[in-house]
Every structure is written in C-alpha cells, then in structure tokens.
Amino acid sequence: MTYPDNCVLVVCELAADGGLPETISELCGAASAIGTPVVLLIAPGEVAETTTNTIAQAGAEHIAIVVQDYSQLGSAVAAVEEAISEFSPVATLFIADADGTDLAGRAAVHVQRALLSNVTGIDRDDEGIIAYHSVLGDTYDVTSAATFNSPIITLRRNAVELRAKPGAGRKTELQAAALSHAAIITESTALPQTSGRPALPNAQVVVAGGRGFSSTEEFQAVEDLADALGGAVGATRAAVDAGYADPAAQIGHSGVSVQPDVYFALALSGAIQHVSGMKSSKHIIAINKDEDAPIFDLADFGVVGDVVEILPKLTSLLAQRKG
Numbered sequence: 001m002t003y004p005d006n007c008v009l010v011v012c013e014l015a016a017d018g019g020l021p022e023t024i025s026e027l028c029g030a031a032s033a034i035g036t037p038v039v040l041l042i043a044p045g046e047v048a049e050t051t052t053n054t055i056a057q058a059g060a061e062h063i064a065i066v067v068q069d070y071s072q073l074g075s076a077v078a079a080v081e082e083a084i085s086e087f088s089p090v091a092t093l094f095i096a097d098a099d100g101t102d103l104a105g106r107a108a109v110h111v112q113r114a115l116l117s118n119v120t121g122i123d124r125d126d127e128g129i130i131a132y133h134s135v136l137g138d139t140y141d142v143t144s145a146a147t148f149n150s151p152i153i154t155l156r157r158n159a160v161e162l163r164a165k166p167g168a169g170r171k172t173e174l175q176a177a178a179l180s181h182a183a184i185i186t187e188s189t190a191l192p193q194t195s196g197r198p199a200l201p202n203a204q205v206v207v208a209g210g211r212g213f214s215s216t217e218e219f220q221a222v223e224d225l226a227d228a229l230g231g232a233v234g235a236t237r238a239a240v241d242a243g244y245a246d247p248a249a250q251i252g253h254s255g256v257s258v259q260p261d262v263y264f265a266l267a268l269s270g271a272i273q274h275v276s277g278m279k280s281s282k283h284i285i286a287i288n289k290d291e292d293a294p295i296f297d298l299a300d301f302g303v304v305g306d307v308v309e310i311l312p313k314l315t316s317l318l319a320q321r322k323g
C-alpha cells in the first residue's frame with residue numbers, strides 16, 4: 001500500500017480490556033495541523049469495529065493494527081518501531097500521560113529519534129516540525145525542533161483544541177516481533193474502582209481544595225460539593241501532602257493539567273505551580289478568606305469568606321435545587 005508523504009503517526013494503546021483512550025481526538029487533531037493522521041493501534045486482541053470507526057471519526061486516514069501480548073513489557077516499543085519503518089512519518093505523537101511518556105521515551109531511544117516532551121502545540125515551517133512548550137511552571141514559552149530525523153513528541157493533555165476532519169480509517173495489519181530482551185509480567189491485579197466520579201483530566205467540573213482546610217474531615221466538604229455537581233475532586237500539592245486528597249488528585253506543575261468548564265478553587269492561594277495546571281479552565285470560582293489571595297487575580301467569580309461556613313450551605317442549596 002502507498003501512504004501519503006506527510007504521515008503523522010499517532011500512537012494509541014488500547015487498555016487491557018480493549019477500551020479506547022479518550023485522548024485519540026486531541027492527538028489526531030494535533031497531527032492534522034502538520035500532516036495526515038495515521039493511527040498505530042496497539043491492541044491486546046481482536047479490535048471491535050466500533051473502535052476503528054471512532055478512530056476514523058477522530059481523523060485517522062490509516063489505522064495500523066498491531067496485536068500484542070500485553071504480558072511482554074516493551075512489546076509496544078517494537079510496534080512503534082515497525083510503524084515508523086512502514087509509514088516514515090514526519091513526526092510520531094503520544095499523549096504526555098504516564099504511559100505515553102514512558103512508551104515515547106523508550107521508543108525514542110530504540111529508534112534513535114529526538115524526543116520533544118510535554119508540548120502544548122505543534123506546527124511546521126520551511127525546515128520541518130516545530131513544537132511549542134510551556135516551561136518552568138508555564139512562566140516561559142519555548143519552541144523546539146529536532147535537528148535530525150523526524151521527532152517523537154509527547155502532547156500535553158487538553159492543550160490542543162483543534163480537531164481533525166473524519167478520515168478514511170483504512171485498516172492495515174502490522175506484525176511486530178517481540179523484543180528479545182523483554183521482561184514478562186507473570187501476574188497482575190487491576191486496582192479496584194474507588195469512585196464513580198469522572199476522571200479528573202477530562203472532567204467538565206473540577207472542585208479543588210487547598211491547605212486552607214485544616215483536616216480530612218473539613219476537606220470532605222470539597223468531595224460533597226463535587227458529588228452534588230457531578231464533578232471531579234482536585235487538590236493542591238499542600239492538600240495532598242497534608243493527606244486530604246489522593247496524589248492522583250494533585251493539579252499543577254507536578255500533577256495533572258485540567259481545563260474544565262467550571263473550576264472551584266477552594267481555600268487555595270493560587271501558587272504559580274498550581275495555577276499552571278488549571279489556568280485554562282473556562283470559568284474559575286474562588287473562595288478564600290484572604291481578599292489578597294493571588295487566586296482572585298485569575299477568578300471570574302470570587303467570594304471572600306470561610307469555606308468551612310460557605311461550602312455546606314452551597315452544597316445543601318444545590319441539593320434543594322435538584323429536588
């Protein structure tokens with residue numbers, strides 16, 4: 001089969017249960033800015049028609065399916081190597097979450113390509129692909145490019161709004177030999193689902209609490225408000241360090257980035273390392289007892305007051321409205 005000259009390889013690994021990551025649309029959208037999206041679909045077994053249809057809708061012109069034995073660590077690296085050799089892409093994109101970053105790093109070493117990490121946008125100029133980064137707590141914007149070969153790029157989640165037009169989704173099967181030195185997983189246990197709340201990175205409503213809560217019991221008011229709004233719970237690093245919230249709830253420089261429709265910033269000051277992970281929220285509502293707290297510079301709606309008094313009333317009013 002012949003492929004376009006400007007393929008952009010989007011790497012998408014299905015979950016062990018066959019689930020498709022939600023990030024496929026943003027990856028294909030970013031790819032469409034610089035070329036033709038081609039999805040490398042790494043799957044643990046047979047791929048459902050609905051899955052490939054969704055990927056085509058997201059913009060994939062071609063879908064290269066590699067069925068892998070997920071118990072072999074590193075087997076996905078071989079799949080990426082095979083797809084790069086098949087499509088000669090102008091760039092290879094991964095999402096910059098824990099798994100994508102891990103696989104991208106390994107693949108970059110294996111195929112000897114430059115790695116441009118945690119980018120917020122990609123473009124091309126006369127000389128090739130360029131990537132944009134926002135670094136040091138989003139204080140500086142930086143542009144990077146690879147001086148040799150096509151780059152491997154990890155894309156920051158929620159950073160690219162562009163979406164691709166639906167693609168033809170032509171399917172190809174690829175065979176990738178397992179790496180000879182791959183370790184084998186002999187046993188694994190899935191973590192139990194502990195919450196019915198939406199996943200933090202894609203939640204439309206995020207209710208985040210900070211160190212201003214003085215105990216886990218007080219922080220429960222954050223969880224109650226999140227549940228009343230069908231939102232996700234977030235936290236500052238200080239709140240996580242205090243044991244109020246799970247480390248996975250940390251938002252900011254060393255946590256996750258979110259971009260919800262509504263972000264509640266509760267008893268948190270608005271430190272730059274926190275703000276870097278939430279400043280793109282569409283509407284920010286802050287409650288803080290210090291009227292000079294920096295978070296008010298960012299907030300669309302601010303209340304100067306004590307969260308311990310305000311939150312139970314707010315949650316109960318919302319419950320009454322829902323009836």
Ligand SMILES: Cc1cc2nc3c(=O)[nH]c(=O)nc-3n(C[C@H](O)[C@H](O)[C@H](O)COP(=O)(O)OP(=O)(O)OC[C@H]3O[C@@H](n4cnc5c(N)ncnc54)[C@H](O)[C@@H]3O)c2cc1C
Binds near residue numbers: 210237273277308
């Ligand atoms: C390398 C590095 C990486 C970091 N990464 C992150 C990160 O990813 N995410 C992150 O969040 N932080 C991060 N930090 C930490 C960051 O610098 C701040 O220390 C942290 O965000 C502060 O959290 P906070 O706003 O909850 O606490 P504070 O700054 O202590 O603010 C507490 C706020 O609560 C208010 N308050 C107190 N009581 C009440 C009340 N009863 N009602 C209403 N308001 C009240 C106070 O007025 C104050 O504004 C990082 C720091 C470093 C150095």
